[in-house]
Amino acid sequence: MIYKRSSALFAEAEKVIPGGVNSPVRAFKGVGGTPIFVKEAKGAYLFDEDDNRLIDYINSWGPMILGHAYQPVVDAVVEKAKKGTSFGMPTEIETKIAELAVSMVPNIDKIRFVNSGTEACMSAVRLARGYTKKDKIIKFAGCYHGHSDSFLIQAGSGASTFGVPNSPGVTAGTAKDTLLANYNDIENVKALIEANKNEIACIIIEPVAGNMGCVPPKNDFLAKLRLLCDEHDILLIFDEVMTGFRLAKGGAQELYNIKADIVCFGKVIGGGLPVGAFAAKNEIMNYLAPLGPVYQAGTLSGNPLAMAAGLAMLTALNKDGEVFKRLANKTEYLHNGIANVLNENNITHTINRVGSMISVHFDEAEVVDFKTAALGNNETFKTFFHGMLNNGVYIAPSAFETWFITDALSYEDLDFTIAAVNKVAKTL
Ligand code: PMP
Numbered sequence: 001m002i003y004k005r006s007s008a009l010f011a012e013a014e015k016v017i018p019g020g021v022n023s024p025v026r027a028f029k030g031v032g033g034t035p036i037f038v039k040e041a042k043g044a045y046l047f048d049e050d051d052n053r054l055i056d057y058i059n060s061w062g063p064m065i066l067g068h069a070y071q072p073v074v075d076a077v078v079e080k081a082k083k084g085t086s087f088g089m090p091t092e093i094e095t096k097i098a099e100l101a102v103s104m105v106p107n108i109d110k111i112r113f114v115n116s117g118t119e120a121c122m123s124a125v126r127l128a129r130g131y132t133k134k135d136k137i138i139k140f141a142g143c144y145h146g147h148s149d150s151f152l153i154q155a156g157s158g159a160s161t162f163g164v165p166n167s168p169g170v171t172a173g174t175a176k177d178t179l180l181a182n183y184n185d186i187e188n189v190k191a192l193i194e195a196n197k198n199e200i201a202c203i204i205i206e207p208v209a210g211n212m213g214c215v216p217p218k219n220d221f222l223a224k225l226r227l228l229c230d231e232h233d234i235l236l237i238f239d240e241v242m243t244g245f246r247l248a249k250g251g252a253q254e255l256y257n258i259k260a261d262i263v264c265f266g267k268v269i270g271g272g273l274p275v276g277a278f279a280a281k282n283e284i285m286n287y288l289a290p291l292g293p294v295y296q297a298g299t300l301s302g303n304p305l306a307m308a309a310g311l312a313m314l315t316a317l318n319k320d321g322e323v324f325k326r327l328a329n330k331t332e333y334l335h336n337g338i339a340n341v342l343n344e345n346n347i348t349h350t351i352n353r354v355g356s357m358i359s360v361h362f363d364e365a366e367v368v369d370f371k372t373a374a375l376g377n378n379e380t381f382k383t384f385f386h387g388m389l390n391n392g393v394y395i396a397p398s399a400f401e402t403w404f405i406t407d408a409l410s411y412e413d414l415d416f417t418i419a420a421v422n423k424v425a426k427t428l
């Protein structure tokens with residue numbers, strides 16, 4: 001494929017935007033080469049500035065679960081925009097989407113909307129600290145909760161891709177309040193709690209990790225965390241920015257039947273516009289300003305265009321009783337197809353999958369945490385990535401990311417993808 005115009009646009013962008021991108025993982029640093037500039041997208045396909053058609057397995061890193069330019073979302077945004085784009089005053093649509101979200105997700109009474117997943121997680125942790133009157137938090141190596149200071153300690157996603165899981169600029173004072181545990185290692189969590197008795201406000205976790213590739217919780221890990229939190233008066237925060245409105249209507253809480261104390265959302269909840277949210281029972285949410293003492297705010301929070309997009313998206317997901325099953329079936333089909341082809345070509349690999357999240361790791365070992373995720377052969381991944389791209393399939397430009405399956409993918413698209421894997425496997 002030809003990427004002449006994309007390369008030229010990237011060279012221009014590099015002059016005025018650091019690294020030419022507004023979010024690091026877009027820069028292709030992990031895989032080499034120059035990023036592709038998108039002109040437009042529809043359904044399962046991206047069309048780039050060189051007029052290549054690519055099947056998209058990133059889908060804006062999750063939000064486009066029903067495909068690009070999904071008509072009800074586009075219509076809702078266009079109609080709203082005609083009536084004004086921001087007021088900084090309450091609007092009815094905020095209550096509508098809040099009511100719908102509260103009806104879809106278990107264990108929440110109230111929800112507060114923000115502008116990104118980062119803001120949602122950052123605000124949830126502040127609320128947990130204020131509510132429990134404790135300072136320390138536990139996070140898991142390889143989990144990513146946005147770029148707020150407290151979370152840039154062994155963070156996954158772009159932070160891992162660039163080898164800077166601990167960012168300069170995060171003070172030692174902040175870092176000391178973030179305790180680090182290994183995903184799926186309950187003994188490790190217990191030891192941290194013992195060593196920091198009565199000091200831990202919350203445990204924040206991706207209930208299915210998606211930022212070190214896809215890593216499912218194993219052996220009742222989430223249930224055991226719930227028990228530990230109850231025993232020690234610690235709040236359990238599910239970061240459902242990826243899993244929310246993706247794995248089920250009620251997200252991972254519903255799929256695994258585990259109650260979280262605070263739930264964070266992003267991505268799908270905004271239908272592709274900048275939205276995040278955090279939610280909990282009344283007792284906790286009423287601790288938030290203006291009702292309670294924990295401060296949190298936003299000029300553009302609850303923005304009408306963003307709320308219109310989110311409401312159209314959640315309405316579609318809520319109405320369609322089969323959508324999550326259909327997504328899981330498509331993902332399973334892709335999993336089986338890729339596994340067969342890689343096996344036939346004797347390529348060492350592990351595939352992890354939950355619902356419509358899937359990742360291919362070029363390593364034999366089971367991938368259960370950050371250490372095992374990091375064992376994957378990055379050279380093989382780079383060749384795989386570029387091979388897929390040259391065959392018209394766009395996957396995340398990093399081995400530490402999940403692929404997001406969209407309902408817009410047809411079985412022909414999946415077969416096309418599996419055939420591409422077969423071609424690329426010969427070159428690995
Ligand atoms: N939490 C998780 C689980 C995420 O995957 C992400 C983003 N990939 C975030 C939080 C941060 O969201 P945002 O990029 O919207 O700030």
